[in-house]
Amino acid sequence: EAGVAQSPRYKIIEKRQSVAFWCNPISGHATLYWYQQILGQGPKLLIQFQNNGVVDDSQLPKDRFSAERLKGVDSTLKIQPAKLEDSAVYLCASSSRGGGAGDTQYFGPGTRLTVL
């Protein structure tokens, strides 16, 4: 089966600019996740969607980050305005059920964001 697709793979922007990332999950997967992975650390969950509804966005910095999953398939994550500390790899993942034990999360290749 095709994997999780993300674009762009790399992005370099100036601080205070805006940026958007796109994710296409594995076909039929109900749950979509966005993670932030800072260099040298494990991924941190930003937001979890079940179909097109938000399940958990408790760690999303809502003053600058927003995400949507229209029609329960593709998703976009936006940062506006970006800060230096937003430099990280943004990973999208999907799973076939609602998360939890045994519901494997499959990760995309990530988007490496550099904020100058």
Place this chain on the structure above:
Amino acid sequence: GENVEQHPSTLSVQEGDSAVIKCTYSDSASNYFPWYKQELGKRPQLIIDIRSNVGEKKDQRIAVTLNKTAKHFSLHITETQPEDSAVYFCAAIPYSGAGSYQLTFGKGTKLSVIP
């Protein structure tokens, strides 16, 4: 929320030796513990997982053990090979309510297998 500690942060072993990575978690409600392997510049990939009702699970050269009482779990790789070199992440999932299963990762262990 859940907190996952992972040790060591770096590990070097000779090819053919065993490698052990240990993790502890804080939330006793956590019931699922996956391990991911991330090669340089690539996506994390699930290599093995264990549920809280099982004490040990093996898959060829990889095994994971879980001690619920002590709230720690470990990854064991035997007969290591150069292609095992990567960063390994442990993770835990508690149920956070309203359908939220927040996968919390450790900080990772960089394993280097020396030929």
